[in-house]
Amino acid sequence: MNRPFIIPIFLPHVGCPHQCAFCNQTSITGVKHDIFTPEKLRFHINEFLKYKNRQRQSVQVAFYGGNFLGLNKDYIKLLLDESTKFVKNGSIDSIRFSTRPDTIDHERLDILEDYPVSTIEIGVQSMDDRVLLMAKRGHTALDTENAVAQLKKRNYEIGLQMMVGLPGDDETKSLATAHRIADLSPDFVRVYPTVVLANSRLALWYQKGKYTPWPLERCVTFVTKLYLFFRNKKIPVIRMGLQASENFEKGAAIVAGPYHPAFGHLVYSEIFLDMATAIMETEKVSHKTITIKVNPRSISKMRGLKNKNVETLKRKFHIKSLEIIPDPSLAEDRLAVSS
Numbered sequence: 001m002n003r004p005f006i007i008p009i010f011l012p013h014v015g016c017p018h019q020c021a022f023c024n025q026t027s028i029t030g031v032k033h034d035i036f037t038p039e040k041l042r043f044h045i046n047e048f049l050k051y052k053n054r055q056r057q058s059v060q061v062a063f064y065g066g067n068f069l070g071l072n073k074d075y076i077k078l079l080l081d082e083s084t085k086f087v088k089n090g091s092i093d094s095i096r097f098s099t100r101p102d103t104i105d106h107e108r109l110d111i112l113e114d115y116p117v118s119t120i121e122i123g124v125q126s127m128d129d130r131v132l133l134m135a136k137r138g139h140t141a142l143d144t145e146n147a148v149a150q151l152k153k154r155n156y157e158i159g160l161q162m163m164v165g166l167p168g169d170d171e172t173k174s175l176a177t178a179h180r181i182a183d184l185s186p187d188f189v190r191v192y193p194t195v196v197l198a199n200s201r202l203a204l205w206y207q208k209g210k211y212t213p214w215p216l217e218r219c220v221t222f223v224t225k226l227y228l229f230f231r232n233k234k235i236p237v238i239r240m241g242l243q244a245s246e247n248f249e250k251g252a253a254i255v256a257g258p259y260h261p262a263f264g265h266l267v268y269s270e271i272f273l274d275m276a277t278a279i280m281e282t283e284k285v286s287h288k289t290i291t292i293k294v295n296p297r298s299i300s301k302m303r304g305l306k307n308k309n310v311e312t313l314k315r316k317f318h319i320k321s322l323e324i325i326p327d328p329s330l331a332e333d334r335l336a337v338s339s
């Protein structure tokens with residue numbers, strides 16, 4: 001899957017019918033409630049275009065952070081009209097946005113027909129109606145199924161976003177969600193661990209002891225399982241974990257929960273650790289010096305954060321020296337162990 005160059009336009013909470021329990025988009029994006037005028041949108045897009053890498057395949061303007069199709073119809077058209085001018089002059093290729101499943105209907109989709117929208121992401125979060133209810137999402141799993149069916153009829157590229165660790169959620173329910181998402185054959189998915197954001201309803205529940213977030217380790221282990229599940233189904237997972245933002249780094253916006261600025265990297269590292277462990281167990285490695293070859297792009301994943309994987313393998317297999325060396329002939333998700 002070729003990753004496009006994304007020009008993100010954050011519309012925090014705009015178009016939301018209410019507040020989901022886990023959400024505080026201002027905390028996530030660091031952007032205060034803001035209205036994009038045509039001038040402001042033009043300026044923003046032009047600023048981002050300055051950073052475009054020539055080698056990128058395509059450029060997309062992306063409306064995130066709110067519920068795009070829940071916006072006032074005139075405002076939807078205004079944003080699309082302005083973005084479309086950039087498509088017409090050849091500086092961007094298409095438009096994408098994220099939206100709630102229950103705002104996808106024929107009337108709204110008809111509006112999009114006149115515009116170069118290629119990709120629509122749906123905030124699924126869970127396919128368990130009880131979990132959705134507890135998260136105060138205000139829609140059901142059936143809404144997601146209906147929304148995807150409508151988007152498929154109109155040939156959109158579809159991305160589905162799911163969360164793990166919501167109130168009432170557990171590994172069994174989340175895995176069931178992943179199965180139902182895979183059955184819908186999206187073009188890609190994103191997986192977000194539930195973190196407790198400041199000023200969210202979840203923060204209140206956390207403070208009152210009514211909600212306990214998953215520990216980071218549990219979350220990484222489970223998201224690793226989800227990643228492998230989707231990989232088996234040939235569905236790309238384009239993001240795991242919230243985007244690191246300055247706000248998060250300052251620690252201001254997160255009250256608790258499994259946030260890590262390199263969450264996806266932790267998942268990949270766990271996969272490489274598991275692969276190396278499995279090979280070394282099978283081959284009954286007993287040498288004092290071991291070499292692991294990986295694709296150059298996978299060196300840091302094999303090493304793990306702060307060399308954690310290297311230390312773990314050395315300890316587990318009583319190895320004195322473990323060397324990780326690049327081998328471009330290996331695929332990015334493969335490794336070779338020798339002694």
Ligand code: SF4
Pocket residue numbers: 012013016017018019020023024025065066067100123
């Ligand atoms: S999760 Fe999405 S729909 Fe819910 S309040 Fe946040 S932005 Fe709005």
